[in-house]
Amino acid sequence: MQLESMYREIILDHYRNPHHKGLRDGYRAEVHHVNPTCGDEVTLRVHLSDASLGEAAVIEDVSYESQGCSISQASASVLTDLVIGKKVGEALGIQEKFLELMQSKGESAGDEDVLEDAVAFAGVSKFPARVKCALLSWMALKDATAQALAAEGVKNHG
Ligand code: ZN
Numbered sequence: 117m118q119l120e121s122m123y124r125e126i127i128l129d130h131y132r133n134p135h136h137k138g139l140r141d142g143y144r145a146e147v148h149h150v151n152p153t154c155g156d157e158v159t160l161r162v163h164l165s166d167a168s169l170g171e172a173a174v175i176e177d178v179s180y181e182s183q184g185c186s187i188s189q190a191s192a193s194v195l196t197d198l199v200i201g202k203k204v205g206e207a208l209g210i211q212e213k214f215l216e217l218m219q220s221k222g223e224s225a226g227d228e229d230v231l232e233d234a235v236a237f238a239g240v241s242k243f244p245a246r247v248k249c250a251l252l253s254w255m256a257l258k259d260a261t262a263q264a265l266a267a268e269g270v271k272n273h274g
Pocket of ligand 1: 151155184186187248249
């Protein structure tokens with residue numbers, strides 16, 4: 117129980133004081149994702165150092181604008197802390213771990229070494245309707261990263 121209230125505090129803290137929020141210029145891809153079951157929306161931009169490096173490119177910035185419930189907004193804030201400055205391949209590995217945690221139906225506690233504050237969402241995985249809230253910005257990140265790399269491919273071969 118104590119752990120759950122600590123996790124609730126982490127989520128509320130990110131919701132009240134979101135990290136890296138706001139859309140910034142100098143980006144390679146922008147996506148807009150919606151979670152219609154809750155009404156959450158996120159516009160997310162990804163900037164890569166050198167997209168021609170593929171998964172070895174560094175995520176220089178992730179900026180976003182979002183509206184919706186506390187879970188969706190806190191999740192976007194936690195995401196930026198985890199992936200800015202990481203290589204694309206590494207960030208996608210973290211995304212995969214978070215996806216596994218959210219699909220665990222409350223069975224997994226999450227790997228804190230990899231997920232840091234994102235383990236606070238472990239309890240959310242027990243509530244299928246809220247899982248989509250927590251995953252919204254992570255799906256947007258995956259989409260934006262793929263688009264940023266694809267755009268580079270077109271440039272190189274076109
Ligand atoms: Zn929501």
